[in-house]
Every structure is written in C-alpha cells, then in structure tokens.
Amino acid sequence: MTTSTALDRFYSVIPAGGIGSRLWPLSRADAPKFLHDLTGSGQTLLRDTWNRLAPLTGDQRIMVVTGRAHRKAVEEQLPELADHNVVLESEPRESAAAIGLAAAILELREPGVIIGSFAADHVIHRDDIFRRAVAEAVEVADAGYIVTVGIRPTEPAIGFGYIHSGGKLDVPGAPSALTVESFVEKPDQATAKRYLASGHYLWNAGMFIARADRILEEIGRSEPELLAGLLELAAAWDDPATRGPAVDRIWPKLKKIAIDYAVAEPAAAAGRLAVIPGLFDWDDVGDFASIAKLHSGGRKRDLAILGENARVLADSSSGIVISEGGRTIALIGVEDIVVVDTADALLVTTSANAQKVKAVVDALKLSGRTDVL
Amino acid sequence: MTTSTALDRFYSVIPAGGIGSRLWPLSRADAPKFLHDLTGSGQTLLRDTWNRLAPLTGDQRIMVVTGRAHRKAVEEQLPELADHNVVLESEPRESAAAIGLAAAILELREPGVIIGSFAADHVIHRDDIFRRAVAEAVEVADAGYIVTVGIRPTEPAIGFGYIHSGGKLDVPGAPSALTVESFVEKPDQATAKRYLASGHYLWNAGMFIARADRILEEIGRSEPELLAGLLELAAAWDDPATRGPAVDRIWPKLKKIAIDYAVAEPAAAAGRLAVIPGLFDWDDVGDFASIAKLHSGGRKRDLAILGENARVLADSSSGIVISEGGRTIALIGVEDIVVVDTADALLVTTSANAQKVKAVVDALKLSGRTDVL
Numbered sequence: 001m002t003t004s005t006a007l008d009r010f011y012s013v014i015p016a017g018g019i020g021s022r023l024w025p026l027s028r029a030d031a032p033k034f035l036h037d038l039t040g041s042g043q044t045l046l047r048d049t050w051n052r053l054a055p056l057t058g059d060q061r062i063m064v065v066t067g068r069a070h071r072k073a074v075e076e077q078l079p080e081l082a083d084h085n086v087v088l089e090s091e092p093r094e095s096a097a098a099i100g101l102a103a104a105i106l107e108l109r110e111p112g113v114i115i116g117s118f119a120a121d122h123v124i125h126r127d128d129i130f131r132r133a134v135a136e137a138v139e140v141a142d143a144g145y146i147v148t149v150g151i152r153p154t155e156p157a158i159g160f161g162y163i164h165s166g167g168k169l170d171v172p173g174a175p176s177a178l179t180v181e182s183f184v185e186k187p188d189q190a191t192a193k194r195y196l197a198s199g200h201y202l203w204n205a206g207m208f209i210a211r212a213d214r215i216l217e218e219i220g221r222s223e224p225e226l227l228a229g230l231l232e233l234a235a236a237w238d239d240p241a242t243r244g245p246a247v248d249r250i251w252p253k254l255k256k257i258a259i260d261y262a263v264a265e266p267a268a269a270a271g272r273l274a275v276i277p278g279l280f281d282w283d284d285v286g287d288f289a290s291i292a293k294l295h296s297g298g299r300k301r302d303l304a305i306l307g308e309n310a311r312v313l314a315d316s317s318s319g320i321v322i323s324e325g326g327r328t329i330a331l332i333g334v335e336d337i338v339v340v341d342t343a344d345a346l347l348v349t350t351s352a353n354a355q356k357v358k359a360v361v362d363a364l365k366l367s368g369r370t371d372v373l
Numbered sequence: 374m375t376t377s378t379a380l381d382r383f384y385s386v387i388p389a390g391g392i393g394s395r396l397w398p399l400s401r402a403d404a405p406k407f408l409h410d411l412t413g414s415g416q417t418l419l420r421d422t423w424n425r426l427a428p429l430t431g432d433q434r435i436m437v438v439t440g441r442a443h444r445k446a447v448e449e450q451l452p453e454l455a456d457h458n459v460v461l462e463s464e465p466r467e468s469a470a471a472i473g474l475a476a477a478i479l480e481l482r483e484p485g486v487i488i489g490s491f492a493a494d495h496v497i498h499r500d501d502i503f504r505r506a507v508a509e510a511v512e513v514a515d516a517g518y519i520v521t522v523g524i525r526p527t528e529p530a531i532g533f534g535y536i537h538s539g540g541k542l543d544v545p546g547a548p549s550a551l552t553v554e555s556f557v558e559k560p561d562q563a564t565a566k567r568y569l570a571s572g573h574y575l576w577n578a579g580m581f582i583a584r585a586d587r588i589l590e591e592i593g594r595s596e597p598e599l600l601a602g603l604l605e606l607a608a609a610w611d612d613p614a615t616r617g618p619a620v621d622r623i624w625p626k627l628k629k630i631a632i633d634y635a636v637a638e639p640a641a642a643a644g645r646l647a648v649i650p651g652l653f654d655w656d657d658v659g660d661f662a663s664i665a666k667l668h669s670g671g672r673k674r675d676l677a678i679l680g681e682n683a684r685v686l687a688d689s690s691s692g693i694v695i696s697e698g699g700r701t702i703a704l705i706g707v708e709d710i711v712v713v714d715t716a717d718a719l720l721v722t723t724s725a726n727a728q729k730v731k732a733v734v735d736a737l738k739l740s741g742r743t744d745v746l
Binding site: 343359369 | 397398684686688700701702703704705706707710712714716717718719720721722723725726729730732733736737740742745
C-alpha cells in the first residue's frame with residue numbers, strides 16, 4: 001500500500017502569456033518572450049521552464065495556459081504536453097483569470113489538487129534548489145496556506161516587488177517556511193538597500209503554490225464575480241460541446257486583475273500567506289539591461305553577444321548585442337549599449353534606457369506600424 | 374573674329390576614386406562614396422560635382438578618371454560623359470598618377486590646355502561662388518601658376534590640412550588671388566584656433582587648377598620616373614591598339630603618391646603656387662560625424678535621418694541615422710549616435726569615434742569578411 005503525499009497531488013501550471021514589450025523588437029506578438037532563448041541555453045525559456053518542472057510532477061501533470069495564437073509554437077516546444085493540459089485564452093485577461101481558470105478546471109477534475117504557478121519566461125539557475133523549495137512549498141500549501149517562493153535578494157534591485165517575511169512557520173517537511181507580513185511594491189533605491197540589509201525581504205518572483213480550492217476561495221473573497229465566471233467556465237470546460245460557447249460568453253467579461261492583487265496581497269494581509277526563501281539565482285529578464293547582466297556575469301565592461309549566427313565586431317564597446325539576422329554588426333566606442341538587430345526592426349538604446357522600450361511599442365501602435373509589433 | 378580666353382581652354386577633371394572607408398558600411402568597394410547621396414539633394418555626389426562643373430566647361434570638356442569596376446555606375450550617373458573623356462584605372466594608384474595621366478592625355482590632344490581637378494565626393498553649397506573662384510583660378514593658371522582654391526575656414530577644424538596664404542598676386546581677372554607660403558598638415562586644436570584667428574589660413578580642399586604642361590613639369594621635378602611613365606602611357610592612349618598593352622605594362626608600376634606631395638607642396642615651396650580664397654561652404658564629408666554636421670545645421674541636439682525609405686522612431690536621441698533598407702529603427706536616449714543600417718551590415722558608433730570606422734574595415738579585411746566590404 002502506498003501513501004499519497006502532498007507532492008503526489010501537485011500539478012504545475014505555466015501561464016505562457018505576455019508579449020514582453022520591453023524586449024521589442026526581439027519579442028513580438030507572434031514571438032513572445034517565452035519563445036526565445038535569452039540565456040544561451042540553446043532552448044526557449046518555455047522549454048527551460050518545462051524541464052525545470054517535469055522532474056517534480058512528471059510530464060502529465062503540467063498545464064499550460066496560453067493564447068490561441070501561440071498554441072502551435074507551444075506544442076512544438078513541448079511535444080510531451082497532453083491535449084487536456086492546454087488551456088487556450090481567446091484574449092489576454094491577466095493572471096488571476098488565467099491561474100484561476102486552471103485552478104477551477106483542475107479542482108473539478110481532481111478535488112484536493114495542489115497547484116503551483118510558474119511564469120514561462122523567467123530564468124533560474126540551480127533547478128535542483130528551485131525544486132527543493134517548491135517541494136517545501138507544496139507541504140505548506142497542503143496545510144492550507146497560499147505559498148510563494150521568494151528569492152533571496154543579491155542586490156538592492158528596484159525593478160522587483162518585495163515580500164516582507166515574518167517568523168518561522170511550523171509545518172512538517174517545510175523547515176524553511178516563513179510567514180509573510182506583507183507584499184510591497186517596487187521600492188526606491190534607499191528603501192531597497194534597507195530591505196537588503198534587514199535580511200527580512202525577498203524578491204517577489206510571482207510563484208504561487210496552493211491548494212486549488214484555497215486559490216478559488218481567495219478569489220471569491222476579493223473578486224466574487226470573477227470566481228463565479230471561472231467556476232461556470234470550468235464546469236463547461238471538459239465537454240467539447242459546451243467549452244467553446246462558454247469561452248466566448250464568459251472569458252471576455254472576466255475582470256483583468258493580477259493574481260498578486262486578487263489573491264496574494266489579501267491573503268498576506270489576513271495571515272494566510274507563507275513564503276519559502278529561494279536560494280537560487282532568478283531573474284525575470286524584464287528588459288535588455290537584465291539580459292545584459294545575465295550574460296556579463298556582473299562585469300560592466302563586457303559586451304554580451306546573443307544570436308546563433310551573430311557576426312559582431314566591437315572595439316572598446318560594452319553592453320549587449322542581440323543578432324537575429326546574421327548581418328555583420330560593428331560597434332565602435334559605445335558604452336552600455338543595447339543593439340537588437342532583427343529582420344525588419346532595429347533597436348539602439350542603452351542599459352539605462354532599457355525600461356523605456358515599452359514606450360516605443362506604444363508609439364508604434366499609435367502610429368499604425370503594427371507590422372513590426 | 375573671336376578671341377580665345379583662358380576659360381575657353383579650361384578642362385575639368387574629376388578623379389572618382391577612393392572607397393571612403395570611413396563611411397563603411399554605406400560606402401563599399403562596389404558602391405564608393407561618390408555614388409551616394411549624402412546631402413539629401415536626391416542625386417549622387419558625383420552627379421552634384423558634374424552639375425557644378427558643367428556650366429564652366431560644357432559637357433564635352435569634363436574628364437572622369439575612375440576604376441574599371443565603376444565604369445558602368447559612372448556612365449549611368451553621367452549620360453552626357455563622352456567616351457574619350459573616360460579614363461579607366463586598372464587599379465588605384467593615388468592622385469598624382471590619376472591627375473597626371475589626365476594632364477598628359479589632354480596636353481597631347483590640346484596643347485596649352487588648362488585643367489582643374491575636383492574630387493567627385495565633396496560637398497559644396499553655392500555653386501555660383503565656387504564657379505567664380507574657379508574662373509579666377511583659371512586666369513592665374515594661365516599665367517603659369519599652380520593654383521588651388523582654399524576654403525575660408527568657418528571653425529578651427531582639425532580634420533583638414535591648411536594653406537598658409539601670403540600677399541596679393543597681381544593677375545588680371547583674378548582680384549582675389551594670393552600667393553601661398555606653405556601647405557600645412559592637419560593641426561591640433563590650439564594650432565587650428567590660431568590659424569582661424571590669423572585670417573591667413575585656408576582649408577586645403579584638394580582642388581588644383583593649372584596648365585597641363587605646368588603640372589607635368591612639377592611632376593617631372595619631384596618624380597621624374599612617374600612623369601616618364603605618364604608620358605609613355607598618354608602617347609599610347611588614343612590608339613585602341615596600343616592603349617591596353619600600355620596600361621597593363623605601365624600603370625601598375627607608377628609610383629603611388631598624392632598630388633599634394635608630388636606637385637602642390639614643392640610648387641608652394643618654390644613660390645609657384647597661388648590660391649583663390651573660396652567663400653562657399655565646403656566639406657569633404659570624410660566621416661559620419663561630418664555628414665551629421667552637414668544635416669544638423671550645426672545644432673548638436675538634432676537627429677539627422679538619411680535614407681529614402683527611412684522609418685525612424687527616436688526619443689531624446691541625437692546624432693545621425695542612415696537607413697538603406699527601410700527597416701523600422703528605434704533609438705532611445707542615445708546621444709551623438711551614428712547608426713548606419715544597410716542590407717548586410719550595421720554600424721553603431723558615436724560622432725566622436727567616427728574617424729575609427731576605417732579600423733573596422735581593416736579588421737574585416739584581416740578576418741576575411743570581404744563580402745561586406
């Protein structure tokens with residue numbers, strides 16, 4: 001006789017959405033961030049994410065929530081992905097709807113299921129440490145908490161939200177679990193330094209592990225209409241005759257809200273949120289400066305070069321070149337530069353301006369140049 | 374009865390050689406600088422040069438010395454160019470050989486001819502003032518001088534050589550003619566400022582006007598072997614049966630030397646050089662910083678955009694973008710940047726580094742990537 005452990009009831013959910021506007025012109029509507037290799041691993045971030053999770057749950061217990069337009073690319077990346085584990089959004093409606101729908105579908109199929117949601121486009125080094133942290137999180141989730149894995153900060157970053165951790169939680173199998181005092185927004189530099197020095201703050205990496213019923217319960221408390229829509233949609237999901245009409249009717253009306261606001265912050269405020277400190281390297285590669293840092297090993301004087309057929313000639317230049325086309329690229333005396341060279345679009349900026357790339361995408365939209373978006 | 378004036382005996386020579394390595398990747402071996410429109414005039418620098426000279430001499434009295442590889446492109450640009458006015462170099466041998474051969478051929482055809490040599494890839498505003506200066510120079514040339522048109526400097530440029538002018542010359546029809554004390558090499562900044570303040574220094578724009586026999590005489594004094602080769606080649610030139618073999622035999626052995634060294638400097642030292650101050654805007658557009666300046670009207674905060682189909686989106690950036698391909702180019706927060714975007718090569722540098730572009734070309738040669746040269 002075998003005993004069912006919490007980990008046996010664990011199911012991974014990968015929300016693969018978001019274009020990654022700050023990574024234009026690399027990321028596009030038809031080639032979003034998660035379909036790129038930004039680490040030089042030789043495979044896409046989505047595939048990296050799958051490979052990180054599969055040892056925890058097996059291939060059959062990973063669900064991917066993605067846009068209809070990306071179905072083909074996702075299935076090409078993940079040939080092991082089972083049909084019933086593909087949840088297609090007819091249009092993007094943010095993370096509470098995406099993860100909430102996965103929770104509702106899985107809870108109906110398998111009451112008591114524990115789900116863990118992990119973005120398709122983050123970078124992690126030391127998958128083994130990541131998996132040990134998730135395994136602890138699953139134990140804490142089984143005890144009824146909403147659990148997050150917070151990353152132990154290595155610098156006073158101002159580009160991430162933070163998790164203010166509290167005292168130790170006493171949950172068997174989860175020796176490093178802590179209570180959470182609060183979620184805090186991206187800080188200014190001085191505040192970030194204070195957070196780092198205190199030792200009580202972790203980066204919010206948007207990883208949530210919880211029993212599906214607990215996630216739905218939290219959504220119901222903060223967004224009852226959203227919950228009602230998700231439950232109605234989930235009830236229609238597994239019947240081919242009812243799914244389509246339900247999606248068309250319900251999905252476009254669901255409230256757009258991040259899971260941080262709908263679930264994590266209220267749960268934290270009510271003392272129902274726990275955190276496992278993640279002692280692995282993590283980055284959300286949110287902009288080109290972050291990719292540059294990833295490749296420079298922290299050395300500011302380096303020039304990182306990405307692209308299979310990159311032909312780059314550089315003289316006393318630093319920063320990052322991403323080359324998609326294989327054209328010869330010459331850099332002379334440019335510092336902290338960001339050059340992204342694709343077939344139909346070229347970006348030239350600096351690390352310091354990397355966050356402003358989204359504004360270009362907005363400007364292109366406004367000017368009707370959607371062919372390069 | 375009509376009287377032959379000096380100007381009636383004037384013949385223009387356009388040496389159309391030199392790739393313009395500092396303008397890579399715009400200028401290439403097969404698309405040198407003179408075949409580009411760098412001013413936004415809508416036509417190439419070569420065509421601009423022709424149009425500037427034709428009112429002085431007529432279409433039938435302009436000779437072009439160029440490389441065999443450029444014959445077709447030159448003839449497309451200049452449909453009026455007569456066959457006997459095309460002098461093809463089998464390989465580049467610098468300006469003394471190119472201009473000396475033109476002088477030798479024309480002197481044989483038309484003894485007493487006065488020639489004026491003007492680069493195919495310089496930019497001049499106010500062609501009318503230019504032509505008046507050349508007309509004066511022709512009068513001084515007829516009196517036996519080697520004459521140059523020196524540009525009145527508008528700033529203490531360190532990228533040009535200077536002409537140190539002396540007292541007034543008394544030549545009828547040339548009221549502004551001055552003697553030349555010496556030719557001086559590119560100065561440092563302090564020296565350039567002193568030159569500008571003195572009022573006695575002009576920029577050397579490489580324009581030489583003289584009787585063909587006088588040019589040959591000067592070459593013969595400084596480079597007798599070169600003169601012998603040129604005379605032998607010129608004697609064989611106008612017979613189709615002898616030209617080819619003579620070119621093959623003689624041209625590759627001619628000394629490579631600039632006309633400044635073979636003719637102008639020795640003539641200046643001996644008091645046989647005169648100068649007409651040129652009061653027009655002139656630039657040799659030697660690098661991208663110079664093109665940027667040409668288009669910014671001197672305003673440092675501007676972003677100049679060249680290219681018929683340029684699609685540039687820029688936010689608080691300054692410098693120059695040259696777009697050949699029509700790709701969307703986005704610049705964010707880059708100052709004094711130089712971006713040159715062509716089908717197979719991309720250059721990113723700054724105005725301050727513009728002179729180093731030649732080093733890239735050298736490095737590409739060394740690394741065997743001659744496909745983009």
